[in-house]
Amino acid sequence: MIKKTLVTFAGLSLLAVLFFGRDAVSYATTSFGWMKDSVKSQVPVEFEIERARRMVKNLVPDIRKNMHVIAQEEVEIERLDNEIARVEKTMGQEKAEIMKLKDDLAEKKAAYRYNGRTYTVSHVKSDLANRFERYKVHDATLASLQEIQTARRTSLDAARQKLENMLAVKRQLEVDVEQLEAQYKLVEVAQTLSERNIDDSQLGRAKELISDIRTRLKVAERLANTPLVEGEIPVSACEVNTEHIVDQVTEYFGADHEATQVAEADTATVQ
Numbered sequence: 287m288i289k290k291t292l293v294t295f296a297g298l299s300l301l302a303v304l305f306f307g308r309d310a311v312s313y314a315t316t317s318f319g320w321m322k323d324s325v326k327s328q329v330p331v332e333f334e335i336e337r338a339r340r341m342v343k344n345l346v347p348d349i350r351k352n353m354h355v356i357a358q359e360e361v362e363i364e365r366l367d368n369e370i371a372r373v374e375k376t377m378g379q380e381k382a383e384i385m386k387l388k389d390d391l392a393e394k395k396a397a398y399r400y401n402g403r404t405y406t407v408s409h410v411k412s413d414l415a416n417r418f419e420r421y422k423v424h425d426a427t428l429a430s431l432q433e434i435q436t437a438r439r440t441s442l443d444a445a446r447q448k449l450e451n452m453l454a455v456k457r458q459l460e461v462d463v464e465q466l467e468a469q470y471k472l473v474e475v476a477q478t479l480s481e482r483n484i485d486d487s488q489l490g491r492a493k494e495l496i497s498d499i500r501t502r503l504k505v506a507e508r509l510a511n512t513p514l515v516e517g518e519i520p521v522s523a524c525e526v527n528t529e530h531i532v533d534q535v536t537e538y539f540g541a542d543h544e545a546t547q548v549a550e551a552d553t554a555t556v557q
Contacts (some may be wrong), residue, residue: 335466342459345452352449359442366435373428380421387414 387410390398398405405413 331470335463335470338459338466339463342456342463345456345459349449349452349456352445352452356442356445356449359438359445363435363438363442366431366438370428370431370435373424373431377421377424377428380417380424384414384417384421387417 391407391410391414396407398407398410
């Protein structure tokens with residue numbers, strides 16, 4: 287299966303080189319980047335905000351780890367402080383005894399008596415030499431402990447500073463995420479209001495149409511209820527009474543009709 291996959295990949299790579307030549311890698315890289323950006327642009331903003339919130343929360347283990355390192359350094363430094371204090375106290379006693387023996391030997395006595403016992407000069411010198419060597423070893427040890435103490439204090443200060451920076455960054459990131467979420471909600475509200483405005487404009491057009499229809503109906507109703515002009519005979523709507531129509535017409539036109547007949551007769555005679 288793996289061999290088949292490798293062969294297929296090699297074949298596709300060869301085809302890409304044949305089609306695109308030297309630009310095959312560039313095409314492939316650009317296509318991958320374009321696809322990546324395209325997919326990323328399709329991810330919902332709310333999902334990205336939640337992902338950012340989780341990333342901020344994932345800083346907590348690192349912060350706790352740094353706090354653990356700080357606690358360890360504090361304990362170690364406390365142990366060093368106690369050790370240094372103990373060595374310094376011991377060296378103080380040793381130095382006092384060394385100086386006492388040195389001062390006694392400076393008196394150049396034949397013998398020296400300490401705590402009820404007598405010691406020869408050589409014995410006292412040998413004891414002084416041993417004490418002095420031990421003191422120098424303790425002094426070197428103290429210097430080493432102090433160097434370690436300084437290094438650990440520096441490390442502790444750096445760890446504390448790192449912790450403070452991490453906490454500050456975490457707080458700032460939390461604020462940034464909250465601001466992004468608030469901004470996203472404002473955008474949602476703005477989009478909702480925009481949709482409502484669209485609905486309001488459609489509603490306004492519907493109201494305007496209904497108002498126009500209502501106006502037309504009122505005009506039609508008023509025209510339908512308006513009476514016809516007085517004196518006009520609705521010929522098409524009334525039945526004509528033809529019983530005395532000839533007499534009525536003759537009586538209505540009267541002399542005007544006779545004059546018209548005489549004029550027509552004169553005209554005919556002239557012709």
